[in-house]
Amino acid sequence: MFELPAGSLPRNDAARRFWSERTWSEFAAVPAVSQVVLALVREGAPLDTLGAYTSIADDEVRHALLSRELAQKLGGYVDEIPEGLAYAPRGLATPSDVPVHVWALANGCFSETVSLSLIRARHAETKHPVVRAVLAETLKDEAVHVRVAWELAEGLLPTLDADTKTDLRGYGADLAEMLRRTFGTQGLPPALSRSERKLRDRTAEAGLGALTAQAENAVVDRALEDIDERLKSLLD
């Protein structure tokens, strides 16, 4: 189990809030991945595919713990998710009969790919050794998650009928907007958008793990373009 390296962290209100958000995001990945696991079981997937996904769930728990510890040391983890932000770890845990290709698209192709791009960009810019170590640890895992997710998508999506593929393309467009609001700060109500942008800008200024809001949004947009391109050949 990776532990937070020793080293002092400054107290920083924006950074503690930013890392609290990172915690909610990683925490939400746990039920999302678990939904993939349950859908895989319902649909008769092989055990090694199940194993790959259960170890992703384990990683996401570790990422949530590391993020929460960072938030704690930066001045205190915030437990309450502000009204209007779409992190929904509990909602994602609701029993579901949604098929595996939908969960695989949402969690695998979209969330994991955007997450990897952002963490890679943050890691490249972050100097603080403790924060950098957490980003490096997360980055290593997310690269595996992205590979596992796309392997599953590449096996599943081309086998779907034409109507299901059309529905999934529409769903993909909704997912992209949702990720712009959660991983990025685009499309939020104005007051929330201002406070969320400020959070990232101030954390970036202090070198504590975020890029500026503008830079993060650009990374999200670029990742979504790549996903779109990659999905075209699987869903046409």
Ligand SMILES: [Fe+2]
């Ligand atoms: Fe993660």
Ligand SMILES: [Fe+2]
């Ligand atoms: Fe992940």
